[in-house]
Amino acid sequence: MYAANWSKLETTNSVKFFGVAFQATLFSIVDIYSILRRKPLAVEMTHPVIKWLGVTLVLLHAGIGVQATSNECWTRWFDRDNPSGTGDYETLPELHKENPDKICQYPIQIEVKTKSGASVGSTGDVIHVSDVHTGFVCRNQDQPNNGQCSDYKVRFLCPLQFCKAKECWTRWFDRDNPSGTGDYETLPRLHKENPSKICDHPITIEVKTKSGAFVGSTGDAIRVADAHNGFICKNVDQPNGDCADYKVRFLCPLDFCEPKGCWTPWFDRDNPSGTGDYETLTHLRKANPSKICDQPMKIDVKTKSGASAGSTGDVIHASDTRIGFICRNRDQPHNGRCADYQVRFLCPLEFCDAEVCTTPWYDRDNPSGTGDYETLKKLYVENPNEICKPPLGIEVQTVAGNSVASTGGCHCLHGHDYWFHL
Known part of the structure; x- marks a missing residue:
């Protein structure tokens, strides 16, 4: 992967070497260091001091943007925290928890910018952590002159398979038989006879005989077989008799096949005045019988005032469809207290019908x-x-x-x- 990206990383920067300033090609130094250390390249660097073969090199204001290859993809930008407290904590565990299925389990790279889009290097901030294991942390206590970190956003480079649009097959359809003029499994008719069962624009079509044999094994001359029109086999085209009896199915985008859902009302059974805010499914079901389905598909969390959980800076203990939501006061820095939260759950559509x-x-x-x-x-x-x-x-x-x-x-x-x- 590194070799594929080197040509995209070339940039000229000043390098102080034994106290003398040189112009050097940055990628050659940084990449050699990365290979020696067997670590991925840092996406953003701020005044990093690198010891290379026993010599200290200081790279000034180097901001590197890693390009995704054909086998990789970037997530969207995330900004879960701001530096008004102890710093800006865009940590991967919290981002995973607050954005389920939005970031791959093991990112390849991290990219960091300020909320306004400036590079990390332009801020002069001292960065505590910036890697694909922890995420990004800028602590106010590390800044010179009692300064405060900038407000940052992050995104992650993931394997392409993680970002690919997923697909799914419909069930098999057999609306016609060849006893008349042929077998007509046409998409317009199938749409009409099976509303909401086939996506409007299928990706591809699969055809088999009713008994499960492949089309090629029948020897039939096929008039039409595509995702736009469907399937047609005409008896008049066959050299020795009628068409076989066929069935079809269609490949559709995954969101078409995913179970449709509906949101419950918002629930706020607890407040953080005690040990924290416990909006657990066990307690919510007791307090709201028949209001929450047995197997929720998603959880949505906001503060009572409507702000996102990420904007509070709270350390969240649990937020999922198995437990519900828990924010514990003891987990908050500087003896802080959790915000007051409310939750709702996505349930199968038939639960809310x-x-x-x-x-x-x-x-x-x-x-x-x-x-x-x-x-x-x-x-x-x-x-x-x-x-x-x-x-x-x-x-x-x-x-x-x-x-x-x-x-x-x-x-x-x-x-x-x-x-x-x-």
């Missing part, structure tokens, strides 16, 4: 034959687990959105194209 709901619109038929048959029996078969048994009511419109009454109000074995929901 109202007792009565409406299904999506269905349009399984059109009147080109003997009429429009949107029968419940057929809809149950084609849309498993999507319609309750029995429905409480039905609403019907034409596909254009007009009421039944506006069409003449008939049962219509021949006539308008309808859709309905329950």
Whole structure:
């Protein structure tokens, strides 16, 4: 990795060597030192004193920006603390705790800037820690002349796999069979017959026979097979008979497949006047029966006044969907006390659903034959687990959105194209 980045790190800086100032190419000195020490390059350096082969080198105001290679990616910037207390603590354990799944477990590099975007080197601050294990710490007590640290933000370099958009497969669909003119598993029809079951713009399509064999094994001539149109096999294209019976599925972005959720109300059962603020799930469930699901997906924490947990500078003991939230007064520096916090939880959508709901619109038929048959029996078969048994009511419109009454109000074995929901 180092070799791949050296060309991007070249910059000329003044180097004091035996008291004499020289112009030197910075990457050659710093990288040799990194290799000898077997440590990653520092992303930002402020007046660092480096002992190299027994000689002290002083690098003046060197600010290095590490570029991500094709196998790496940067997180967003994080600013969880400010220096108004004992300093600016952008530590990795706290950032992991406050930003679950936003920073990889083992970052490759750290980059640090002031909140305004200036390099660390331009501030003149004495930095206590800046690495991928601890994160970043600037302590006010280390600054000369009773000074105060600047307000810093950090980001981390992670393996590309961590940042890649994740993907997921839909279930298999088999809406047609080849007994007519062929097998038409087209995306527009599948979207219409399976609302919310396939993403709007699939990434790719996979096709197999109903028995699970690959398309290539059938010898069929395939007319269409792509993520934009879906799949079509026409009987007229086959040299020796009808198409096989096929099924399809689609690859979608992960957020399409992730379970949809809903947030509980905010809870604030405790305050920090005692030993701290304990918003634990055990206590919250006792105090609020049936208000929190058994397996929350996420936790959200704010102070009672609405500020983020990161803005308080508090040391947080726990913040997860297993325990809940705990801030202990004894963990705070200088005999400080936790802020007063409130929490809420993300639960599966069905936990928060109202007792009565409406299904999506269905349009399984059109009147080109003997009429429009949107029968419940057929809809149950084609849309498993999507319609309750029995429905409480039905609403019907034409596909254009007009009421039944506006069409003449008939049962219509021949006539308008309808859709309905329950």
